[in-house]
Amino acid sequence: MTVQRTTADDFLALRARTWPEAATPTVELMVRIFRLSGMLLDQSAAQVAAHGLGFTEFEVLVTLRGQPAPHELLPTELYGAILISSGGLTKVLHALQARGLIARGQSKDDRRSKPVRLTAKGRALAERAMRDVLAADDALIEGALSASELMQLTRLSAKLLRFVEQSGGTGEQEASRRA
Numbered sequence: 255m256t257v258q259r260t261t262a263d264d265f266l267a268l269r270a271r272t273w274p275e276a277a278t279p280t281v282e283l284m285v286r287i288f289r290l291s292g293m294l295l296d297q298s299a300a301q302v303a304a305h306g307l308g309f310t311e312f313e314v315l316v317t318l319r320g321q322p323a324p325h326e327l328l329p330t331e332l333y334g335a336i337l338i339s340s341g342g343l344t345k346v347l348h349a350l351q352a353r354g355l356i357a358r359g360q361s362k363d364d365r366r367s368k369p370v371r372l373t374a375k376g377r378a379l380a381e382r383a384m385r386d387v388l389a390a391d392d393a394l395i396e397g398a399l400s401a402s403e404l405m406q407l408t409r410l411s412a413k414l415l416r417f418v419e420q421s422g423g424t425g426e427q428e429a430s431r432r433a
Contacts, residue, residue, distance in 0.1 A: 262289045297394070298387050305383040310338055310346050312387075315355060315380035318372040325372035326359070332370055355379060 262285055270277035295309070302312040313336040318325045327335070333343050347370060350356045355376030358368040372380070395404060 262286050294391065294394070297390055301386045301390050302383050304386065305379060307379070307383060308346075310336070310342070311350055311355075312380070312383055313338075314343075314346055314350060314370075315372065315376050316384055318356065318370065319377055319380040319384075321372075325377065326369045328367050328369055330367070350376065 266277065266282055266285060269281070298312075299309045302309055305312075307315070314332065317332060317335045318327060321327060329340075329343060329347070333340055336343075338346070347356065347358070351358060354373055357371045357373055359371060360368060399407065
């Protein structure tokens with residue numbers, strides 16, 4: 255049984271009729287961001303699953319691939335880069351290591367910490383999976399936005415994200431400035 259999702263437009267129109275105080279431009283933006291994020295993550299997860307990976311496994315591999323050679327990070331650095339619990343990361347790392355996609359070494363500075371390094375097999379898989387994810391994302395974006403609209407949206411979302419990151423996600427700096 256396939257569940258038909260209410261479109262964001264329909265959801266927001268209903269909200270405006272039934273709860274107008276909660277139908278602000280900010281709410282409209284947030285609903286659209288959340289819906290878009292969820293749909294894009296679902297699409298990416300499907301692309302990644304076709305390569306035999308879970309989405310978190312994919313995140314680990316592409317995060318390592320994005321590092322300079324030898325494509326290595328300490329677990330704490332990896333943990334912060336992909337936003338997963340340390341217990342969850344340990345489980346994912348064990349699974350990736352068992353499949354020969356990553357290797358664990360010994361840190362020169364801290365013998366307790368074992369750096370995570372992408373293997374050649376892991377690199378090839380990360381690159382194949384990323385190629386498919388990017389192609390699917392490009393197809394969606396190119397169907398909806400012109401190149402100039404994409405650039406404008408990218409600039410505006412980067413501006414908003416920088417503010418949220420700098421404020422610690424609370425917006426308190428701006429709120430206190432306006433008070």
